[in-house]
Amino acid sequence: MESASSTPARPVGRGRKAQAAVRAATLAELLDRGYAELTVEGVAQRAGVHKTTVYRRWKTRESLVVDALAEHFTTDIPTPDTGALESDLRALAQALVQSMTDPVGKAVQTAMLSDAGRLPEVAEARRRVFADRIRRAEPVVVRAVERGELPAETDPAELFGTLAAPVYFHLLISADPAVEDTAERAVRITLAAARAGALTRSRHSAADDGEA
Known part of the structure; x- marks a missing residue:
């Protein structure tokens, strides 16, 4: 066949x-x-x-694959606007799980973690993907700050990284089948850390910006 x-x-x-x-x-x-x-x-x-x-x-084949990967990842996770931080984070986490567990997402992850992952172009695609996802998290943080749900200096990159890390770990490292539970725990951890001010921009980062 x-x-x-x-x-x-x-x-x-x-x-x-x-x-x-x-x-x-x-x-x-x-x-x-x-x-x-x-x-x-x-x-x-x-x-x-x-x-x-x-x-x-x-x-080249590499540039084709990189472009397809980047295009896929810039459309797979929408920016939620549910009216509350917790439900926004839940929507982000669930979209991330869906993206990484559907057939195309699995193939993309395999490509990025295979020999292709050592290519500078693929490394750049990963950087672009993460930067895009941070941009998608920014409105969530801005609206949450405006509603008084988060400290004013909350860093979207720190927030998304804290939310995504448990999902990536359980899917790519431990292969835990209970990823939905993992996503829910990630939401609770991220909420607690963000509300406590643990995800604000560091003094070191602020100093670096001041020197620029």
Whole structure:
């Protein structure tokens, strides 16, 4: 039986539609074949475009994978606005769990932790992903500060890192199946730490900013 990638998709033309098809095909190839066996030709065939269309925008296989990963992670976790910090954090944690446990998310995590993870381009993609998720946490922190739920100097990066760390640990290190319970505990820990002022910008960071 032929794999999905061996059957050409319908042509999608050029422009944004083609780019979206190529990114989706890249993630699908990661899921089916893994990073080691992914090829530009296979991606192009699955996407329904000529390989020159792919190479016109992405010069290498690595840059194609990095772009697909970054695009996936910038759309997988929305910024919640439930009206309360606790429910906002719960929504963030649940979206993170969903992102990391669906088939595409698992394939992406595998690629990032495989040999591909040592590539400077993939390391940059991880940095971009985390920076994007911090940006998504910023409105949650701003609104919580305005409602009086958090200290004014709460750092969005510290807050999201505290929320995400238990989820990453249980999914990537311990492989704990009770990840939903882990996400709920992460919310409670993050709430307690943030309300106690433990997630504010450090004096060291403030000093660094003053020297800049």
